[in-house]
Amino acid sequence: xxxxxxxxxxxxxxxxxxxxxxxxxxxxxxxxxxxxxxxxxxxxxxxxxxxxxxxxxxxxxxxxxxxxxxxxxxxxxxxxxxxxxxxxxxxxxxxxxxxxxxxxxxxxxxxxxxxxxxxxxxxxxxxxxxxxxxxxxxxxxxxxxxxxxxxxxxxxxxxxxxxxxxxxxxxxxxxxxxxxxxxxxxxxxxxxxxxxxxxxxxxxxxxxxxxxxxxxxxxxxxxxxxxxxxxxxxxxxxxxxxxxxxxxxxxxx
Numbered sequence: 001x002x003x004x005x006x007x008x009x010x011x012x013x014x015x016x017x018x019x020x021x022x023x024x025x026x027x028x029x030x031x032x033x034x035x036x037x038x039x040x041x042x043x044x045x046x047x048x049x050x051x052x053x054x055x056x057x058x059x060x061x062x063x064x065x066x067x068x069x070x071x072x073x074x075x076x077x078x079x080x081x082x083x084x085x086x087x088x089x090x091x092x093x094x095x096x097x098x099x100x101x102x103x104x105x106x107x108x109x110x111x112x113x114x115x116x117x118x119x120x121x122x123x124x125x126x127x128x129x130x131x132x133x134x135x136x137x138x139x140x141x142x143x144x145x146x147x148x149x150x151x152x153x154x155x156x157x158x159x160x161x162x163x164x165x166x167x168x169x170x171x172x173x174x175x176x177x178x179x180x181x182x183x184x185x186x187x188x189x190x191x192x193x194x195x196x197x198x199x200x201x202x203x204x205x206x207x208x209x210x211x212x213x214x215x216x217x218x219x220x221x222x223x224x225x226x227x228x229x230x231x232x233x234x235x236x237x238x239x240x241x242x243x244x245x246x247x248x249x250x251x252x253x
Contacts, residue, residue: 014167014172017167017174021165021174024043027039028165029164033063033181033182034063034066036164037063037064037067037176037178038067040148040176040178041064041067041068041071044176047071047146047174048071048072048147049061049071049073049074049147050074050076050147050149051074051075052085052150053075053092053199054085055199055202055208055209056150056187057199058092058197058199059150059179059187059190059196060148060178060179061073061096061098062096062190062196063178064098065096065097065098069096069098069099069100070100071098072144073093073098073101073102074141075102075103076104076105076132076133076137076140078106078132078133078211079105079132080118080132080211080212081212082212082215084199084201085199085201088197089101092197104136104137105136106131106135107136110131110135111132115128121213121214125214125229132211145173145174146175147173147174147175147176148177151180152180152181152182162177162180164177165177184224204217205217205218205219205227207224207225207227214228215227216230
């Protein structure tokens with residue numbers, strides 16, 4: 001097919017996808033997170049939940065389990081996670097009856113080539129995140145038309161205009177953010193009401209949990225994400241970046 005025809009076809013697909021996402025946002029604008037989850041799983045084919053099994057992950061995992069326990073759950077094991085996170089992943093998966101948890105890891109050859117001594121994070125955290133998290137996730141998501149994220153507006157300025165549904169630049173996938181409008185107290189209330197297990201590190205001062213080398217405890221009064229890449233100009237691990245560019249919400253497409 002000539003290049004101009006391919007570009008025209010891609011443009012049509014993009015417009016159709018943008019229209020679908022716009023219609024979903026209009027439809028669910030005043031609905032609950034549960035409604036968004038139900039609607040997403042019912043209307044978007046080949047949808048997966050991406051979960052870090054971190055401090056707040058159990059909320060979305062529980063919502064997915066209520067709708068369909070066989071929903072694919074992609075867990076990225078960077079091989080630098082806290083032992084507590086790995087144990088928590090097993091506990092939550094068993095308790096909720098999740099039957100389709102898929103462990104995603106970086107290719108061994110890539111790790112041996114780019115980070116043979118496990119010290120890449122010391123001098124280039126972005127490269128480490130790309131190697132161990134971003135690239136493996138993008139490969140794992142290649143067979144899906146969309147994915148569910150736990151992002152929330154309150155978490156950072158880059159997420160302040162987050163919508164329930166968005167088109168992911170560069171991939172043509174739909175990203176679903178059921179908890180976009182939730183506040184911290186909503187998360188705590190849901191976990192309490194449903195008696196969901198807490199990540200063991202939360203009680204030790206870790207309200208936001210990533211890889212062990214790049215996550216520290218947070219003091220009272222600090223931003224909950226202050227312990228992630230402390231003292232570095234970095235807010236995101238990279239899974240919400242495409243081709244090195246941050247995927248910002250609220251932009252016109």
